[in-house]
Amino acid sequence: MNFPILSIIVFTPMTAGLLLFLLPARRHREIRLVALAAAIVALGLSLYAYISYDQSLGGYQFQEQATWIPQLGISYHVGVDGISLPLVLLTGIVMLTGVLVSWGVDDRPREFFGFLFILATGVFGVFVALDLFALLFFYEIAVFPMFLLIAIWGWQVTREYAAMKLTLYLFIGSVVSLVGVLAMYFTSGLGTFDMLAMEGAGFSTVFQRLWFPFVFFGFAVLGGIFPFHNWSPDGHVAAPTAVSMFHAGVLMKLGAFAALRVGIMLLPEGAKFWAPLILALALVNVVYGSLIASVQTDFKYVIGFSSVSHMGLVMLGFATLNQNGLTGAGLQMFSHGVMTALFFAVVGIVYDRAHTREIAKLGGFAKVMPLVAVAFIIGGLVSMGMPGFSGFVAEFPIFLGLWQVQPIVAIIAALGIVITAGYIMRVIGRVFYGDMPAEFAGAIGAIRLQDRVALVVLAGLLVLIGLQPWVMAPMIASGAQGVLRVVGGG
C-alpha cells in the first residue's frame, strides 16, 4: 500500500493542533472550524481504512515501516489488525463527537483543542503501533495532555486533585511497563523493538511468568483494572465533557489494548499462568464497580463507576484466552467506548443546563430534551446488555467464553449485569422522568445542533451494531484469531 493512510490518521490531529497554536487566540470560530475539519478528516480516513481492510486476508494490513533509531533497533512500524482497526475507528468517532460537544468551550479554546488533539495523536499512535518503542512513545503522549485538560477545563471542585492523581497513576503504570519492555528487549537478544519479531523471541517460561505482571498490570492501570481503578472515576468526573468522553471512551481501551498487545501477545506463557488472577480481579471490577455505581448520588460518578464495571468485562474476555472471549472483549471495547462517550455527552448537556449533577435534584428532563433522553436510554440499554443493542453483541460472546473456562465466574459476572440494570433504570427514572423541579421550569435552554449531531451519531452506532453485528463482529473475530495464533490454544 503506497498511500500512508495510518500515518496520516495518526498525525492529522497533531498537525491540526500545531496549526491551532498559530491562530490568534481570540478567533474562537476559526479555531473550532479547524478542529472540526481535522476531526472529520481523521474519522473519514479511519472509516475508509475500516471499510477497505481485507478480512479474508486477516493479519496486519496497511503496514508502513521506516527506520527511526536504527542503533537500538527501533523503527516506525505501524499496521492494524481486526482488533485495533475498530479502535482506530472508535477514536475517530469520539474525536469528532468530542469536538462537537465542546463547541461551547469559551476559555482558551485554542489550547483546549490543541491539547485534545495531541492526546488524539497519541491514542491513534498506540492503536496502530507495531513497534514496542513507538507504542510506549505514543502511550505517554496520550497521558500527559490529560493533566492539563482536566486541571484547566475540569470541574472546579476536584480538578486539581483528580488531574494529579490520574497523571501519576498512569505514569507509574507506564514506566513500570517500560522497565518490563526493556527487560524483554535485552533478553530477547534480537536487538529490535519490533513486536512482530518479538512474538517469536521464545522467552523462557520463567522469564514470561516473572515479567508478565509488570507489563500487563502496568498497562492495565489505564484499563482501570481493580485495584488500580481508583483514578478513573475521579478523573472522569473532574474532566470536561469531551475529555471524559475521550477518557472513558478511548483511553481506557488504550490501556486494555496495550495490555493485550504487549502483555498477553508477547508473554503468552505468563498470560496463561496469571489468567486466574486476572479473572478474579476483573470479576471484582464488574461486580464491585456496579455496586459502587448504584450508590452514587452524582450523575457523573454513576457513569464513572459503570466504566470500571464494563472495563472489567473486557479484562474478563482477555483472561479467557479463547476465541469467544477475545472477540467479545474486542466488541465490548468498541461498544463501551461509544456508549460511554454517549453517556458523558448526555451528562455534560444536562449539567450545562441544570448546573447540578445531584440525581436527587434533577427530574423530568425527558420533556424538555426528548432527544437527549432517548439517546441516554439507548446507551442504558446497551449498558444492560439488551438484545438488539451493541452491548448484547459484545457481552454474549464474553459470557460464552467465560463459561468455557470458568462457569462460576460467568455466573457471578452476570450478577454485575443485573446490578447495572438496576442503577441505569434508577438514573433514567430520576433524571429524565418524574416531576421537574420548579427552578428548572422554563430555564432549560435549547440543545445546540452540534450536540444533537453528536448524540445521533453515537446512539445510531450502538443500534447499528446491535442490529447488524456483521459490520464489526467478523473483523474482530479475525483479529482474535490472530491473537490466538500467537498465544496458542483456542
Added chain:
Amino acid sequence: MVLSLLPALSLLVLAGLILLVDLFMRPWRSPRRFAGPRPSTEPGGRRGLGTLTAVGLLVILVMVLVYGRPGAPLLVFGGMMRFDTASFAFAVVFLFAAAVTALLSVDVDGVGDRGEYYFLIVVATLGLCLMAAAADLILLYLAIETASISLYVLAGYLKRDDKSTESGLKYFLFGALTSAVMLYGFSLLFGATGQTNLYLLADQVRRGGAPVLFVGGAAILVFVGFAFKISAVPFHFWTPDVYEGAPTPATAYISTASKVAGFAVLLRFLLAFAEPTSDTWIVVLTAMAVATMTLGNLLALVQTNIKRLLAYSSIAHAGYALIGVVSLSELGTASAVFYLVAYVVTNLAAFAVVILFARSAGSDRISDYAGLSRRSPGLALALLVALLSLAGMPPLAGFIGKFYVFAAAVQSGLIWLAVIGVLNAIIGLYYYLTVLKVVYLHRSPDEDKPIAIGAPYAIALGTCVVFILAIGVISGPWIESALAVATSLF
C-alpha cells in the same frame, strides 16, 4: 594538531575582541550617578555586546563543526590533550550553551551591558573546552581552574546584590576546597606512578606498576573534585544557593555547560582506567547515582522558588546521567552523553523562560507564575515543553534520554537501578506538573499584562525548543553521535 586548539584559540580571540569593543563603546553609567532611563535600554546601546558575543560564539561553533572534526583519537602537544570525537562534541555543546547564555543575558539588568561579563563567559567556555580535551593532569587542573574562577566571578557578578555575593563566595569556597582535595589526589597519583599523562598513568596502573589500593584512594580524592562539578550528592550543597543567587543567565550556564564538563572529565577518567575499574567503583557510582537522583527530587518537591526548584532538579538529572555512567559500557557512556545533551537544551529553555518572566514580573517565586498562560501563551508553552522534557515525556528530548539511560542500566543487569530511576521520574513529574498547574490553572490579577520577549530571547528560546523536539523525534542521528563520542573515549 593545531585543529585541536581551534575552539580554544578562537575563543581567546573572541575574548580579546569583546574587551576591545567594550573599550570603544559609550561608557556604561551606574544607576546611582545616572537617574534617568538606563543607557542599556537605549537603541543601539551596549546591548550589542551580547549580540556580538553570541554571533562570535556561533561563528566559532560553525568553524569547529566544519573544520574541527577529528579523525582517529590523537594525543597532541606532548600528550597534553586528546583530540577525539569526545573533545570535539563537548566543545560544540559548550559553545552552543555559551551562545544561548549570551543571548539570554542581553537585557538582564546589571550584566547585559558589561563587557567583562561576556568576557568571563567566553573565558569560562575556553576553560571548559580544555577540560573536555585534557589528557594530562596538569592541563586538566589548569583548565578546571580557568573555568571555575570565571564562573565564581560570574556567580557573584551583581556586587550590590547580597544573594549574588553570597552565591559567588559560596561557590568559591566550596570550589576551592574541592579543587584542593582534587589537586592533592593528582599529586598522589603522580607520586605513585611518576606520570602526569592520564593514559600513561592508567597504563602503568594496569600493568601493576602502582599499588592498586593507593591509586584507588587517590582516585577517590580526585573524584571529589569531579563530583563537586556535577553537583552529585554528597557534594551538592552549594548548588541551590549558588543557582538562586547568581544572575539567572549565569545560573543557566553553570547548570548546563559546567555540569556537562564535569561529566566529560569524569567519563574520560573512568574510561581511561576502564580495565582496572573495579566493582568497588561501580558500587560507589551506583550509590552516588541513587542518592543524587533521590535527594534531588525529594528536595525539589518542597521548593517555592523556581531557580531553587531547577537547582534541585538539576541535581536529580546528574543522578540520571550517572546511571548511564555506572554501566561503563559503550551503550552506557553513549546514553549518558545523549542524556546530557538533551538536558542542556532543555534546561537552557527552562532558564530562558525564568529570565524572561523575572524581567517582567521581577520575581522568581513559583506562585507568581500564576496566569502566565494568559499573559503570554507562547512563553507558557515553551515552559511546558521544557518541563515536560525534564520530566521525560515524549516526544521531547528528555524522554529519549531517560529511555536510553534506563536501557543501559537494564542491559548491564542493573534492573533495580532502572526501577529506582523510574520511581524518581515519577517524583519529578509531580513537581514539574505542580509548576505547570500554577502556570496554566491559577489566576492572577496581572493577567492582562503581556510579557515582552525581545528578539535575542525569542531566537534563543526558539532554538532550544526546536532542539528539544528535534532530539526527541529524530533521535537517530543524535544517538549515532553519542555512540561516536562513547567509542572515542574507550
